[in-house]
Amino acid sequence: MKMLRQISGLAVMGITLLMVGCARNEPVRYSGIDSASTLTVNTDDDADRIPYRYSPLVDWRKYDSIIIDPVKIYQGNDGQFDDMAQDDRRTLATYMQEQFSKALEPRFNKVKEPAANTLRLKLTLTGADTTPQVVGTFTKFDLAGGPYNIVQSIRGGKGLMSGSVDYAVEIYDANSHELLKAYVARQYPNAMNVSASIGSLSAAEVGIEKGAEELAEALR
Structure with missing residues (x-):
């Protein structure tokens, strides 16, 4: 019984240390994006992943074409890359371009010039x-991280020592330049997604895929 209490204590301590180790600041409005002043706090159930948004009523069915601008890498002081290498940032930006284009292709005709019934996506x-390599995978199963990750998996929350991606979406009417939708998001894989813990950028890439979908x- 005493040994069980000791193990439980170690588990709680481990979880606490891991949570402190992987804590990150929440996404912000990002003052350097054009739609920053229009974004308001999201109070819906998805607020943990999309904390700020601008979402007026829009009849999306009238749009059948889309211009997808090249993905920009944010340069503002309120960016949240920490010490991520520039090469890794460029890799993720390229992947984002590919995945969002792929997800939207079945719904829209991709065009290059503004026209009627056309959206512009920025x-x-x-x-x-x-x-973190090895540690990220280990926490899916160890005594400290396993139970926490199971709960997070059920809740749709972020796993311990798991990577993530932050980005801003801005959608305009390509002809009128009217802002139709905007939000900032943080996306991450399911907390028990083991394959997303292999490779330092794999979790961020899965987050991009989820965001595109x-x-x-x-x-629609």
Whole structure:
């Protein structure tokens, strides 16, 4: 019984240390994006992943074409890349361009010039967090991280020592330049997704895939 209490105590201590070790600041409005002044606090159930947004009523069905601008890498002082290498930032920006284009292709015709019934999508990579190798995978199963990650998996929350990606989405009417939708997001894989813990950028890439799919669904 005494040994069990000791193990439980170590588990709680381990979880506390891991939580402190992987804590990150929450996404912000990012003062350097054009839509920053229009973003308001999101109070819906997805607020943990999309804390700020601008979302007026729009009839998306009238739009059948889209211009997807090249993904920008945020340069503002309020960016959340920490010490991520520039090469890794460029890798994620390229992956974001590919995945959002792929997700939107079934719904829209991709065009290069503004026209009637055309959207313009602007994506900005604003931050990212890598997954510590070995440790990220180990916490899926060890005594400290395993139970926490199981709960987070059920809740849809972020796993311990898991990477993530931060970005801003801005959607305009390509002809009128009217802002139709904007939000900032933090995306990450399911807390028990083991494959997303292999490779320092794998969790961020899975987050990009999720974000692309969610946007495609929202514009249907």
